[in-house]
Amino acid sequence: MDKNIKILIADDSAFMRKVLKDILAGAGFSKFVECGDGKECLAKYEAEKPGLVLLDIIMPVVDGMEVLKKIGTAVKVLVISAVGQDKIIEETKQHGAVGYIVKPFDRKKVIDEITKVLS
Amino acid sequence: MVDLSKFKDLFISEAEDNLQKLNGNLLALEKNLPAGRQGQSKKLLDELMRSAHTMKSSSATMGYKKMAFLTHVLEDIFDHARNDELKITPKIINELFKTVDILEKSLASVKKSGEELNVDTQARKLKKLTGVTTEGVGKSPRTPEEKPATQRAQKPVEDTETSVPSDDLSALSVAKIDHIKVPVERLDNLMDLMEELLIDKMRLEQLKNKTPELEGVVEHLSRLVSDIQYQVMQARLVPVEQIFARFPRMVRDLAQEQKKKIGFGMTGGEMELDRTIVDKLGEPLVHLLRNAVDHGIEKSGTINLQAKREKDFALIMVENDGKNIDFEKVKRAAVKRNIVDAKEIESLSENQLINLLYHPRLSTKDKVTETSGRGVGLSVVKSFVDQIGGRVTVESPITDGGTRFTLELPLTLAIINSLLVEVRDTLFAIPFSSIERSVDIPQGDIKSMADQDVAVVDGVDVPLVYLHKVFNLAFSAEHLADNKNKTKKIINPKSSTLTAVLVKRGKDIAGIVIDKLINEQEIIVKPLPSVLKGTKGFSGSTILGDGRTILILDFVSLLEDRSKLIRTS
Known part of the structure; x- marks a missing residue:
């Protein structure tokens, strides 16, 4: 697994971003880009070309599903959302999401899922 | 499990932001109720839902299950409302406001002791009132076909201006973080150190007169110390908005209690003051606003809260377009409460009369209510301005009647x-x-x-x-x-x-x-x-x-x- 990969963390909660970053840093990742809404996420995606996107669904301005529709086939997107409905999960898969973690999550679940996605 | 203690501060400040947003958007939603402005309400409901949603998942991540559940109920209510499956009534609005208050209390408890409060009763109350069927975090039978309403056609965004070449990783992390949250304690420590430095600077300036060789370096040092001082002061500035934000809700509640129709306007919230002043400003403003609701407005009227920067000081004004101050009543009250002798009352100058308003025992209310009537109120205002070296003045009547209190505050304290x-x-x-x-x-x-x-x-x-x-x-x-x-x-x-x-x-x-x-x-x-x-x-x-x-x-x-x-x- 390439720990040098750049990871874009898209979540409107700075708290959530910090928790995720902490988990990722603990697993040996070091290159992070953050954004707080879907619009910013698309801009950062274009500018940074990350190798992995951790994407929240419910975000202001442009929501995660819209972001996914635009970049879901171009990059590995792991959705991390508190929305747990099967239909939503199914929809993200259709738009190219490689995984789905329902919040709240624990460290192991996030690391396991990322390992699975990146290998 | 994730070690969460280090995230607690961020969790709390973000949750506080979200509660403030909930309060603000609920107020706006309430205003839209009778007008039936569907479009605007939809947008508000989107935002309300998002705030509740964010707070739900953060609370759940922190392990605050009861708050997570209550915010989940909120989220479901807003979600149903924006999908027209639930009609928001004034009764529901009131219960939603109460919920925000309860969450605030629980958050305060988290801040103080690390323990959330048991807020389950409120969750049950909301479910009963609205009919939402939230069962557990992440488990509510919502119709998944309803996509978030923000999902309108959006142009792809190409914000190349702010982008950084992707091969320059070090520049990248610098460009990203343009604001950081710093615990107030650190700023206070910085200020204390600054003060020590300033005393040494003064000491050196005295030595300079005896030792001419020191002159150049002392002058340079003095300039540096002044620059650092300026920067430290800048870092301590916070917008008054931080305390203004809770006032629309407060005035609304007071007006509803007293069955008055009160329009409330605020301007200048972006004005920045030293946090020590902003910290202390809340209580006197609460008293001035309560005073305006209790004594100023009779049945309906407007209260304005305004912040304005003058050259060397800041002005904060609370005005109402209702009644003037009844100085005859003030005189009677002052005599009745033995503040001034009956024989002396008529010989008081205008200034002395105004000063009576700030007397701790003065109250012109016959009955003590929850909000006023105990006196105290304006004396709080007075002791606040005295404490920080400011001034309070009162104009009554202003142009077409009404009363204006003006607080003149220093820009920095230390x-x-x-x-x-x-x-x-x-x-x-x-x-x-x-x-x-x-x-x-x-x-x-x-x-x-x-x-x-x-x-x-x-x-x-x-x-x-x-x-x-x-x-x-x-x-x-x-x-x-x-x-x-x-x-x-x-x-x-x-x-x-x-x-x-x-x-x-x-x-x-x-x-x-x-x-x-x-x-x-x-x-x-x-x-x-x-x-x-x-x-x-x-x-x-x-x-x-x-x-x-x-x-x-x-x-x-x-x-x-x-x-x-x-x-x-």
Whole structure:
């Protein structure tokens, strides 16, 4: 697994971003880009070309599903959302999401899922 | 599991932001209710849902399951409402407001003890009232076909301006973080260190006079210290918006309680002040706003809260377009509560009458209500401005009736410009903000009027206050010995001119008679030593470059005590 990969963390909660970053840093990742809404996420995606996107669904301005529709086939997107409905999960898969973690999550679940996605 | 303790601060500040957003958007939603502005309400409901949603997942991540569940219920209510499956009624709005209050309390408890409150009752109440069927976090039978309403056609965004070349990773992390949250304690520590540095700077400036080689480096150091001081002060500024934000909700609640129709406007929330001032500003503003609701507006009207920056100070105004202050009623109340003798009441000057408003025991309300009637209110305002070296003025009536209270606040607290003066071998500092100018008064221009010396300055009668008399000061034995031996040029109390500093307080002016002007100096305001707490006439103390501690004069309390000496000019 390439720990040098750049990871874009898209979540409107700075708290959530910090928790995720902490988990990722603990697993040996070091290159992070953050954004707080879907619009910013698309801009950062274009500018940074990350190798992995951790994407929240419910975000202001442009929501995660819209972001996914635009970049879901171009990059590995792991959705991390508190929305747990099967239909939503199914929809993200259709738009190219490689995984789905329902919040709240624990460290192991996030690391396991990322390992699975990146290998 | 994730170690969460290090995220607690961020969780709390973000949750506080979200609760504030919930409050603000609920207020807006309530305004839209009768007008049926569907489109606008939809957008509000989207935002409300998002705030609740974010708080739900953060709370769940932190392990605060009860708050997570309650915010989940909120999220479901907003979600159903935006999909037109639930009609938001005034009754529901009230319950939603209550929920936000309860969440606030629970969050305060988390902040204090790390434990959330049991908020399940409120969750059940909401479910019963709205019919939502939330069962557990992440488990509610919502219709998944309903996509978030923000999902409208959006143009792809190409924000290349802010982008950074992707190969430059170090630049990337710098460009990303343009704001950081810093615990207030660190800023306070920085400020304390700054003050120590400033004292050393003063010490060095004194040494410089004896050691000319030091001159260049001391000057440079002084400039640097001043620059650092400025930057530290800047870092401590916070927008007053932080405390304004809760007022629309408060005024709404008070108006509803008293069955009044009150429009509430706020401007200037972006104005920045030192956080120490902003911290303390909340309570006096609560009292002024309550006062405006209770006494100003009768049935319906408008209350405005305005913040404005002037050159050297900040203004905060609370005005209402309702009733004027009924000074006759104030007089009656003052007599009834034995604040002023019935015989004296009619001879009070306008200023003295206004000062009655700030008396802790004054209340013109016949009945004590939850919000006013106990007096106290305006005295809180007064002690706040006194404490921070500001002023409060009142205009009533303003143009078309109504009342305006204006708080004049210093922009910073800790470091002020002052004039050092000597009175009978004792040094005092006088804040620049209270000084008009200093004058030499020829003895011939002083006349005595009924125990009160008055000097004519620029054609105006200025009552004189002899500081050495006020503080009962005498020349030191050493000084008198020098005087006898004529070894030192001494200050002659009977010289042909007197030196006075003219200070202004509202419309009153007074001449403070001193022995000698020393110099202008930036001083650091420290609290009064505990033995002097409660002594009138001083606002604090400061440490000079040579290590001496001197007192800072406070004319507001000094002149108040001797109000009989000060006549309106």
